[in-house]
Amino acid sequence: MLTAAILYFVIVVPGTCGEMCMSHAMKTVGEVTDFRPHAIVRVIGRAMGTPWFWFGITMMASAFFALIAMLSVAKVSFVFPATALSYAVGTLGGKLFLGERVTPQRWWGVLLVCIGVILVALGKA
Amino acid sequence: MTSSPGLHLKTVILIVIMVSVAPLGDMFLGKGMKQIGPMPDWAPSKLFDFFFRAFTSPTVWLGIGLLLAFFVAYLVVLSWADYSYVLPASSISTLVVALLARFVLHETVRPLRWAGVAIICLGVFTVGNTHPRTTEH
Numbered sequence: 001m002l003t004a005a006i007l008y009f010v011i012v013v014p015g016t017c018g019e020m021c022m023s024h025a026m027k028t029v030g031e032v033t034d035f036r037p038h039a040i041v042r043v044i045g046r047a048m049g050t051p052w053f054w055f056g057i058t059m060m061a062s063a064f065f066a067l068i069a070m071l072s073v074a075k076v077s078f079v080f081p082a083t084a085l086s087y088a089v090g091t092l093g094g095k096l097f098l099g100e101r102v103t104p105q106r107w108w109g110v111l112l113v114c115i116g117v118i119l120v121a122l123g124k125a
Numbered sequence: 126m127t128s129s130p131g132l133h134l135k136t137v138i139l140i141v142i143m144v145s146v147a148p149l150g151d152m153f154l155g156k157g158m159k160q161i162g163p164m165p166d167w168a169p170s171k172l173f174d175f176f177f178r179a180f181t182s183p184t185v186w187l188g189i190g191l192l193l194a195f196f197v198a199y200l201v202v203l204s205w206a207d208y209s210y211v212l213p214a215s216s217i218s219t220l221v222v223a224l225l226a227r228f229v230l231h232e233t234v235r236p237l238r239w240a241g242v243a244i245i246c247l248g249v250f251t252v253g254n255t256h257p258r259t260t261e262h
Contacts, residue, residue, distance in 0.1 A: 019208060027203070040197060087216065098208055102209050109248045110248065111248070112247050113213045114248075116242065116247075117241065120219050120223075
């Protein structure tokens with residue numbers, strides 16, 4: 001039980017924190033306006049020069065391995081509905097740490113997505 | 126709130142690319158790994174052989190390539206769009222997964238799953254009607 005709780009925490013918290021770091025890294029390099037492959041490679045290369053990119057990759061990788069480990073100790077029907085919480089945590093993180101303006105309409109959309117993800121996972125179980 | 130020309134359109138295009146290639150990548154990776162068979166045991170020589178077979182499979186590489194394309198599209202869209210916009214919007218991939226399961230893999234998709242997909246679509250539509258970028262950069 002404790003193992004599952006720790007793994008669940010790693011999936012949700014470092015997972016969303018990693019994505020937020022990645023979002024911050026990409027915002028610091030600026031909006032992509034040139035979509036030619038070499039220009040995109042250059043932008044990603046610049047993002048790789050920021051520490052946020054590497055914090056992000058590390059945390060996203062930890063969450064990925066925790067998900068794999070979780071699947072070996074818990075049922076799929078539990079794991080995937082539980083990850084629905086990531087959408088709410090991520091949106092809250094976007095508001096609190098990235099300074100995004102989350103309108104009530106966006107919150108309603110996130111709530112619907114969370115409910116939908118739980119139903120999809122239960123429907124697959 | 127800031128806006129550059131076609132911001133909404135290019136956000137939608139990138140999210141469509143993300144949600145199209147990620148499920149396909151997962152599918153090819155899964156198919157490739159199933160062709161290789163289960164991981165034998167932890168003996169180093171057998172593990173080496175297992176990973177060698179995995180990384181010489183064209184199907185596995187097709188899956189990896191598609192997932193890399195997803196990751197690049199994800200990074201590009203995050204260069205201007207809110208994380209709190211991209212995160213829920215990308216959940217529309219569940220619709221693509223359900224359609225692939227039903228029409229490509231010919232699996233039975235239960236009504237509960239379709240109901241979930243419909244609610245997700247409604248949620249994505251709701252989020253999609255907000256502005257993709259709410260911060261100054």
